[in-house]
Amino acid sequence: MGWLQHCLGQEDASIVSLCESAICDLKSSTKETTALRMLAEYLSRRGEVERPSRYVHESFDDANFYNARLRKLEVGAVLPIVEKNHYARLQRERNWLMVSIVLAIIIALAAFAAWLFIRRQNRRLHEARQTIEDRNRQLEEANAQLAEANEIKSEYIGNSFYLNSEFIDKMAQLYKMVDRMIVTRQYDELRRSLKESTIDKERDEMYASFDATFLKIFPTFVNDYNALFPETEQRYPSGGLTPEMRIFALIRLGISETERIAKFLDYSVHTINTYKTRVKNKSWVENDRFEAEIMQIGVR
Numbered sequence: 373m374g375w376l377q378h379c380l381g382q383e384d385a386s387i388v389s390l391c392e393s394a395i396c397d398l399k400s401s402t403k404e405t406t407a408l409r410m411l412a413e414y415l416s417r418r419g420e421v422e423r424p425s426r427y428v429h430e431s432f433d434d435a436n437f438y439n440a441r442l443r444k445l446e447v448g449a450v451l452p453i454v455e456k457n458h459y460a461r462l463q464r465e466r467n468w469l470m471v472s473i474v475l476a477i478i479i480a481l482a483a484f485a486a487w488l489f490i491r492r493q494n495r496r497l498h499e500a501r502q503t504i505e506d507r508n509r510q511l512e513e514a515n516a517q518l519a520e521a522n523e524i525k526s527e528y529i530g531n532s533f534y535l536n537s538e539f540i541d542k543m544a545q546l547y548k549m550v551d552r553m554i555v556t557r558q559y560d561e562l563r564r565s566l567k568e569s570t571i572d573k574e575r576d577e578m579y580a581s582f583d584a585t586f587l588k589i590f591p592t593f594v595n596d597y598n599a600l601f602p603e604t605e606q607r608y609p610s611g612g613l614t615p616e617m618r619i620f621a622l623i624r625l626g627i628s629e630t631e632r633i634a635k636f637l638d639y640s641v642h643t644i645n646t647y648k649t650r651v652k653n654k655s656w657v658e659n660d661r662f663e664a665e666i667m668q669i670g671v672r
Contacts, residue, residue, distance in 0.1 A: 373389045373393075374386045374387070374388075374389035374390035374393060374407070374410065374411075375410065377389055378410075378414065383414065386414065387411065387414055387415070390407050390410050390411040390414065391411060393406075393407035394407040394411060394427075409427075409428065409431040411424075411427055412424040412425075412427035412428040412431065413428075415427070416428075575638065579612070579618065580611075580612055582618070582621075583611075583612035583613045583618070583621075584612070586613070586621050586625070587612075587613075589670075590621075590624065590669060590670045592669070592670065593613075593617075593621065593624070593669055593670070594608060594609075594613070594617070596669040596670075597617060597620065597666070597669065600655045600656070600657050600662070600665055600666075601654055601655050601656065602654075602656060605654045605655075615637065615647065616647050616650075616651050618637060619633055619637070619644060619647055619648060619651075620648075620651070620663075620666050622636065622637075623663055623666055623667075624666055624667060624669060624670070628663075630644050630645060
């Protein structure tokens with residue numbers, strides 16, 4: 373009936389009849405291959421893969437069971453059609469798998485490229501942030517140096533005005549005395565007064581004024597300076613600074629030229645260099661780092 377319906381073009385009814393026939397074969401344990409073979413062929417032509425493949429193999433096993441050569445030939449004619457569809461399906465699945473793999477690789481490459489781009493951007497951002505932090509730190513240091521320089525300038529300018537005023541008053545008194553002695557012809561007395569000049573005393577007063585102003589700006593200088601030496605080499609003067617301390621006090625103020633330091637302290641350049649070398653050799657700090665440590669006094 374299924375075959376006749378197929379010949380009449382009733383495909384759906386033909387498949388139903390072939391299914392009923394195959395079910396009857398199973399129920400009666402009939403090793404007949406025709407129903408399953410035809411069902412596999414018709415379903416295969418409809419594009420199915422799994423069921424036709426299973427049915428045709430079952431039909432082929434039945435034909436082998438009773439060794440029917442004709443049935444084997446009939447099943448063998450259907451088997452290539454079923455396997456062709458099965459192969460085509462596998463081919464499509466493989467193609468889809470290849471497409472999926474290619475897409476996955478493309479996505480992975482895109483993700484890796486994005487990761488590299490993001491990493492490079494993060495590195496650039498980190499470098500930019502580091503540069504900004506360095507610039508901000510440099511700006512803060514510059515501002516601190518400017519504030520320190522302004523404080524030093526204010527203190528020493530005010531002190532200089534006071535010292536200049538005193539010096540002018542002393543010079544005015546000296547001029548009056550010299551003029552009076554010249555008018556009264558007291559030449560011997562004038563010569564004796566000039567020999568008893570107070571230049572050394574004036575210089576000592578200038579140093580004392582410098583020390584007082586400097587220690588007002590850097591009150592911890594003596595302690596921080598002595599911290600650079602072993603206890604046996606530490607010195608704490610009762611008032612003002614020692615000559616060695618005064619040299620490095622000038623360096624702390626930014627006067628690093630040996631000639632200017634020598635001129636201010638009325639020493640020779642050789643004497644200044646000798647003092648500096650002697651002091652550095654006594655310190656536990658390396659010689660090439662000693663002046664850098666001096667410049668940090670008052671900053672910490």
